Amino acid sequence: MPSDALLVRIADDGRILRCSAHAGALLGRSPSDVEGRTVATLFQGHSGADEDPTPLTALGPVSLRPVLDGTSLTWEVRDAEAAGPGGWDLAVLETLFTHAPVDLYVLDSALRIVRCREDARRDSTATTGRDFFTTLDLIDPAEERTLALQVLTDGATALHRTVRAAPRSGIHRTTVYSMSYVRLEGTDGEVLGLVVSALDVTDREQALQRLRLLEEVRATVGTRLEVTAVCEEFADAVVPAFTGIVVVEVIEDVIRGEEPPLVPVSHDVPLRRVAFRGVVSARPVNDVHRLPDGTPFSRVLDDLRPRLVAVTEDSSWLSADPARASAIAQSEAHCLIVAPLTVRGQALGVVSFYRHRHEDPFDEDDIALASDVCAYTAHCIDNARRYTRERTIASTVKRRLLPQRASALSTVDVAAMHITGPGGGGAWYDVIELAGGRSALILGDVSGRGITTATTMGQLRTVIHALAALDLEPDELMARLSDTAGRLARERAALPTGDPLNQEPLTAGCLIVVYDAVDHTCVLVRAGLSEPYLVRPGSDGEIVCAPCGPVLAGPDPAPFPATEFPMPPGSILAIGNEDLPTSSTDLQELLRAGQRDPLDEVCDSLAYALRDRHETEKLVLLARVRGLPADQVLTVQLGEDLAAVPAARAAAREQMAVWGVGADDTFTTELIVSELVGNAVRYGAPPYRLRLIRNERLTCEVRDTGQSLPRLKHARTVDEGGRGLFIVATVAENWGIRYHPDGKTVWAQQRPGAAESA
Secondary structure, rough: OOOOOOEEEEEEEEEOEEOOOOHHHHHHHHHHHHOEEEEHHHHHOOOOOOOOOOOOHOOOOOOEEEEOOOOOOEEEEEHHHHOOOHHHEEEEEHHHHHHOOOEEEEOOOOOOEEEEEEOOOOOHHOOOOEEEEHHHOOOOHHHHHHHHHHHHHOOEEEEEEEEEEEOOOOOOOOEEEEEEEEEEOOOOEEEEEEEEEEHHHHHHHHHHHHHHHHHHHHHOOOOOOOHHHHHHHHHHHOOOOOOOEEEEEEHHHHOOOOOOEEEEOOOOOOEEEEEOOOOOOOOOOOOOOOOOOOOOHHHHHHHHOEEEEOOOOOHHHHHHHHHHEEEEEEEEEEEEEEEEEEOOOOOOOOEEEEEOOOOOOHHHHHHHHHHHHHHHHHHHHHHHHHHHHHHHHHHHOOOOHOOOOOOOOOEEEEEEEEOOOOOOOOEEEEHHHHEEOEEEEEEEEEEEEEEHHHHHHHHHHHHHHHOOOOOOHHHHHHHHHHHHHHHHHHHHHOOOOOOOOHOOOOOOOEEEEEEEOOOOEEEEEEEOOOOEEOOOOOOEEEEEOOOOOEHHHHHHOOOOEEEEEOOOOOOOEEEEEOOOOOHHHHHHHHHHHHHOHHHHHHHHHHHHHOOOOOOOEEEEEEEEEEEHHHHHEEEEEOOOOHHHHHHHHHHHHHHHHHOOOOOOHHHHHHHHHHHHHOOOOHHHHEEEEEEEOOOOOEEEEEEEEOOOOOOOOOOOOOOOOOOOOHHHHHHHEEEEEEOOEEEEEEEEEEEHHHHHOO
16 A cells, blocks of 8 residues: 555535545546546546546545635545545544534644534534634633643643633523644654644533632631621622622611611611622712612611622612712623522622623623522621620720729839730639738639620629739639539539530639738739739849749649749749740839839730730730838737737837828827737737728727637627627728738738728
8 A cells, every 4th residue: 555545636616636655546547647637537437538437446445524725625535544444534534524513623734724514603614614612702712722732732632622702693601612723744743733622611611600609708707707808809809800890788776786687678778888899989988878868788688688680771669879870880780699698588788790892791690699608608797797796795894894993002003914816715813902001903704705704704804803802812812712613514514415505615824923012922813824024123024933833723732832032122024824024134124114104004915916916815914013111011029928918009100190190090000000909919929910901091909829719609698709890891992811820910001091981
């Protein structure tokens, strides 16, 4: 078989342009005798000559192929056995071009159409000889042309390329093709052109695009529990994947966390424009307005039914909202879908999707898609609304439970820096004045957020105040507080398993610092929180190293160790619910500045320094101590018998005179001193000590080493004793007992001037 499979080339008018030597031998004629004659005269005998026509079968099995030469169409008759087995290729090609479910195109090496399906979407006669990429009106023909030339050059097949074409006549949407390019080669390896298949996959691509949009909305919308943030996420998800312009408007009450209104929504209800993506906006974002009556937007809030609206010059509703009409005209929007944001038959807002300029118009399937994405977004908005409402309630509860302002103490200046963080939290603090010139600084942190956390915080804070009134030592106070927290945790764990609170274990941390302004010392007890930071006058800051006890309500039954350290006047102590950036020189400078500047200004500077760390709630309590001057304290060591009573009374009378206390208050002080010293001598154990302290109150303390428990009782008429503590409780403003490892202190307080005013 010769390598050249070409037998005969025939012109479009039937003339034989070329005859190969092999074909001439098969026909029994010379090539020159065949060339120039028509097919009819050679094979069918229509020339009127005497010679008999040559039978076509003399050529054997052949295949017929069209070839475009310049602007002329010719046909090549080739040896079918060289092109394929049994000569079936022609039948196969004819079948493909007639019945294949895709558009087939045969291109020459210049990428012009040689043949296409006769029932293709375009007239095959009109397209023959035209440039393929111009004929299909591809949106990016240059890219496809480059790829086709590459396939012609290296023969690498390009399959299933998604290509977009401009809308055709009578069809107002972009056509999407799945195109494949295969190089067409002769049996001798000659590159003849390309075979291109184009399958219209517009419906499939639109369905996939809708699925991708739904997945994107579900994956990205609702990641944050803020109504405005949810709407911003939604706008980013739908533009430009679904629409070129979107406007999200939410009812103002919904943004504040209130219950959404029922349908139909009154036209007086204000809406806020919370998100916009597009070209021209009728109103700025965050603008609060009312929807004009008689527009698709107000109608959607009447019946919660989405609407597909074409924008034309005859759209009468445009006149009801001139600002929006102007924006629509400037953006060249030609259609829109207005869909409601709704849950449980309640309206949250409305979303407007606009297609503009060269974007395809919306169809009925787009309405269903818009309804689906808006329904999901509405649930996210409702979740954010509920969270906003709960957070508002929790913040209100917590604000009412926390001290409205730090207590003004004569020996300690206090200021708090509180950064709520997202969702709030359970951090709290207290400053409690204790007897004997002492002050308690308390900072706690309950895990979690919301109303439950706020109420738990309030319960623990109430317990702290009740225990502080008992004048317990800091470690004892912390232990009893932990007992209370454990009881609350057990109550929570005993709730039904369906109760959400059952799934939230209660854990809390606390730090208690008791400062003694007379001795200039501090006692520190920690339960889970970080160590405080101390700056003494004239020295650098340092962390107060103190062992940490277990968290409150935790499973660890370990004790709460107490740490005592000196704290001279002028020192500043910082305690927080999180680790302070103690390695930062800025923090050290701020705290050193707190020894001379107002603590409120130091808290502001500290908040500015921590501005990039607001991911969690932060509470820092700053305390600057002053101490009591020595001339405001009288300490007297007493004898071991009842003679100590008149001696103590005389010392108190003299000190009252030095302090300039009035006669009535002096008499009350002598009475209190006499009863407390007498009880200590009778029922306590030596040594005995009397201490008088004057600041805002006048405190009388009597200390002994006995472990007996003083008891207040009502003496009978015939009893000669038992009235001491009753008398003290009657004339003093307050009294109590403080226990030590080596004894106890009984104290009583009175406010100077109270007796005179009475």
